[in-house]
Amino acid sequence: MNRSFKRSFTVACSTGLMLSALAACGGNGENAGADNEAENNASGGNNTAEENNGNNAEGNSNGEGNGEVAGELEIQYFVGGYGDSWWQEVISDFEAEYPDVTVTHHAGPNINDEMRSRWVSDDPPDVVYIDGAGSSETQMVEDGQLMDLTDWLSEVETADGEQLEDSFIVDPATYDGQIHSLPLVFDTWGTWYNAAQFEAEGYEVPTDFDSYMSTMGEIQDNEGIAPFVTTGQHPYYFLRGVLTPAFGAAGGDELLADIVTGEEGVWEREEVVAQMEKVAEMQEAGYIDDGFGAFNHTQSQMNFLLGDNAFIPVGFWLPNEMAEDTPEDFEYGFIPSPMQDEGEPYAIVPDLRPLAIAENADNPDAAKAFVEFVFTQEYATLFSEHTGAIMNLEGVDLSENENVPDYLIEANAMINDPDQVQIYHRPHPMSADLETPIGDSLTALMLGTITVEEFIEDAEAATADYRGE
């Protein structure tokens, strides 16, 4: 008995050691990620320093005569998939242009949580870029934290001499007709695939839902994988990346508006039910990775890059976010999520990341000067070069720019071709109170534990709750 006990202890020990080793691996992985991020920043920083030298000289010569804008300017910006090198450069140029202004950066991946106490105590920063976890434009407007920019916007001109309100690709969100934020980043969700693999294997890039299903079927047969993956921990990736454009294609701006405002009976409409049936069809065919329920966004993206899956719905930031983990032979391909019926153009619903000025800003003049300063062709081009995404400003020509990745040039050309892509709009983002319960039921539908009818019941109950009934 003693011997068998000792043996079981040996087994327990070796298991323990193995787990410890794994823990160490996990730890290293984390560190590696952090190092990569640091490296990223460092390389961004180098760029910034070099390019700044040129801009600073220019800035100083222009800087005179702007002395009225002075003092401390606090800027809060979230650093996520797009990195912070663009911000560093813009702010540095702004300081050169306005030498009497000292900019304080409040930046980082958790900055929204870190700055929360400042907003709660009515001592907010002057300018805020609203993006990332822990931030909500709708909530900030409801709480009266953002300055009404309606009148100011009608007068302001950009440094390029254009009327700013006429220069946006997508107009600012309105709340009861008032403008509280200016859309800075033209984000859009879509579906990514490995273009190199598709070319090598001869897979057809989907152009509508039917061809999407047939390509997924072919990949499932050939590769023996579930072709589609997304994050189940954040179901809004699927909601914003796949369903929202699907609803845009099926019912236009009107349907999108009814969905985000929680209109009674909207989920029971024929065109909505038809889209949900498409999701159920993907699940029943076994095209959705059955492990997606527990994946966070990084895990799902890693699986996609490792070839465990072939399609993933993410925004434009994916290549930048995963730059350090992308295999060498991997080539990013982007299409708007192909949920539309045959013969219809792809649908895109821009997801805008805005810049706003705090209602209680200490230095509103400097804040306005900064917002004016940012919306120029120069910084819009730089934005695409630094982040691989698009700034929400018209007339930026990326087609000849060597510093912009190929997928962005192709996607940009596609988005600007109305025969290929139709752009739809929603009045404002969906509130977390509505998005969360709908997202939960959506996960269940995609896992196959509830039916389309049950999903619709849940979604209707969520909209009723949201309307306060």
Added chain:
Amino acid sequence: MVQTKKQKYLFLAFCLVPTFILFAIFTLYPLFSGLYFSFFSWSGSAAAREFIGIDNYIRLFNDGIIPRTILHDYFLVITKVFGIMVLAMYFAVAIMQMKIKEAPFYRIIFFFPNIMSVVVIGILWTFIYNPSMGLINSGLEAVGLEQLARPWLGSETWALPAIVLPSIWAGIGLFMLMLMGGIGTISKSYYEAAELDGANEWQQFWKVTVPLLWPQIKVAVLYIVITTLNGSFIIVQIMTGGGPNNSTHVMGSYLYQQAFQQYNFGYGATIGVMILVLSLLTVFLLQKLMKREKVQY
């Protein structure tokens, strides 16, 4: 030297007042402000808030997710208490009574998870449960049991039981040490006397070890219950975020979601009050249930 009454009170105040002040700032103030905020509609990210009376409490009773979170919490409490206590007791007795040479080594090995952060444990086990490259599914496939492989954390049925395993694994070491300390204080003569009376090892365990170890067992159980009710949300948040479809949400993780992701801080505070009340009730009941006369031989 005799102390005057004044000196005595001054000394007492010197000892107690700073402690009380710290207790008031870090325990009483958050407790009462949590209770206070539960009567407000407040996003938690702005200064503006509105008094709404007991509306948050009405909402609590009508929220379909709340009963599920309570159930999940008590599922974790029961499985963790049994899992940790049985294994910790087994290892403690084995190491103390069987006189194995490598005892100090095993002590370190078993205590090892306790020095790791819960966050690291959560991430580590997320890798172990990974459906395609995780240790568990790969292991099952290697031994020909691939029909048992499943997306553990991604399944509404298996996600919660899957969280229990790392919670138990991470908890054994501390309680094993606590029980080992208790066993060390039991005089060998009781076991010798029991052996002379013809008691076998199993009887010795139930009649000598358990009664004399009862104070440690009681503390350990209470500690597991309290830390599970208050702290299980960390591992849930790391491993599943409460999903899929709320199948692993515990009260704490649902509080976090409401307060910090859905901007219903007032409602989050109400859930906090519920956790406090349920924790107090549970501890009170356990105290009653586990009350025994102190055993002395």
